[in-house]
Amino acid sequence: MSDSGSGWYDETLHKDVAQRLRMGRVLHRDRTGLQDLVIFENPVLGRVMALDGVVQTTEGDxxxxxxxxxxxxxxxxxxxxxxxxxxxxxxxxxxxxxxxxxxxxxxxxxxxxxxxxxxxxxxxxxxxxxxxxxxxxxxxxxxxxxxxxxxxxxxxxxxxxxxxxxxxxxxxxxxxxxxxxxxxxxxxxxxxxxxxxxxxxxxxxxxxxxxxxxxxxxxxxxxxxxxxxxxxxxxxxxxxxxxxxxxxxxxxxxxxxxxxxxxxxxxxxxxxxxxxxxxxxxxxxxxxxxx
Structure with missing residues (x-):
């Protein structure tokens, strides 16, 4: 999961393939007590919410x-x-x-x-x-x-x-x-x-x-x-x-x-x-x- 440190969010739900989303402004990030949650902005998808390294929803789609x-x-x-x-x-x-x-x-x-x-x-x-x-x-x-x-x-x-x-x-x-x-x-x-x-x-x-x-x-x-x-x-x-x-x-x-x-x-x-x-x-x- 995670912000790669280079302005990209790496989703690694699948073992051998992954997707990357460019991270703009990070609106929120912390552990909720149950899950690791991040909400950030992406130029194409708008605001994105991910839990435990997996994209859950985006404003765009x-x-x-x-x-x-x-x-x-x-x-x-x-x-x-x-x-x-x-x-x-x-x-x-x-x-x-x-x-x-x-x-x-x-x-x-x-x-x-x-x-x-x-x-x-x-x-x-x-x-x-x-x-x-x-x-x-x-x-x-x-x-x-x-x-x-x-x-x-x-x-x-x-x-x-x-x-x-x-x-x-x-x-x-x-x-x-x-x-x-x-x-x-x-x-x-x-x-x-x-x-x-x-x-x-x-x-x-x-x-x-x-x-x-x-x-x-x-x-x-x-x-x-x-x-x-x-x-x-x-x-x-x-x-x-x-x-x-x-x-x-x-x-x-x-x-x-x-x-x-x-x-x-x-x-x-x-x-x-x-x-x-x-x-x-x-x-x-x-x-x-x-x-």
């Missing part, structure tokens, strides 16, 4: 990631009232969920309060006031314990959509990729509910794709992936896990999705109903990895 992980499950479902976000401390996922006026409540469970506070202070355009929305229920707690209904804010509430906006499966984020966690999430879904997950870059992380597919497939009637290119997540397409017991939801046409999109009145920079449908068409190397 966050819209691709956040639009796809929210609008795809919400519009595919069509009747979403309650959403649970596990992680997502920068607030981008929360903001995009709240753009759906029919959504009555979004519960966001983030383990590290300082990530929320620093994002509001230094990356305000990403959350755009979402934490002040009366439909927001921010819970600072361990996401695994929350879905298991143990500890902080015990509740039997169920959700139409669960979004797992996690870090990669290393360190604190590893437990969010286990079959036990996925099973606990399923128990918190309403009938016909949808769970989506951040699932890495399959070209460089094929094992993560295979593991998630196997675990989700044992629990849900329909488990698969959709994809989108997020420039600051080096390595090509990013995969998003998809899991539900209603197999019809991901087989809808753009013509079926379009009226929902128009009724929602969304303004997007990446997502469209046609992109929604096309994102479930996986490249051959991913299909081969899933065999």
């Amino acid at each position: 966050e819209f691709v990631y956040h639009e796809m992980l929210t609008h795809v499950p919400i519009l595919a479902h069509g009747r979403v009232r309650r959403v649970l976000i596990v992680g997502g401390g920068d607030g981008g996922m929360l903001r995009r969920c709240l753009e759906h006026k029919a959504v009555e409540r979004v519960t966001m469970v983030e383990i590290d309060r300082s990530v929320v506070d620093l994002s509001i202070a230094h990356l305000p355009s990403i959350s755009a006031g979402a934490f002040d929305d009366p439909r927001t229920d921010l819970v600072i707690a361990d996401g695994c314990a929350f879905v298991k209904n143990k500890g902080v804010k015990e509740t039997a509430e169920r959700f139409d959509v669960i979004i797992v906006d996690s870090t990669d499966p290393h360190g604190p984020g590893a437990v969010l990729f286990t079959e036990e966690f996925y099973a606990d999430c399923k128990a918190r879904l309403t009938p016909g509910g949808v769970m989506v997950t951040q699932n890495g870059v399959p070209f460089l992380q094929p094992g993560e794709l295979k593991d998630s597919h196997r675990r989700l497939g044992r629990l849900f009637g329909d488990a698969g992936f959709f994809v989108a290119p997020v420039p600051s997540y080096y390595g090509g397409f990013m995969a998003f896990g998809w899991a539900t017991d209603d197999a019809a939801l991901r087989r809808q046409s753009a013509e079926a999705i379009r009226p929902r999109f128009e009724a929602a009145g969304l303004t997007t920079r990446y997502y469209t109903p046609d992109i929604h449908v096309a994102s479930f068409a996986l490249p051959a190397f991913m299909l081969d990895a899933l065999k």
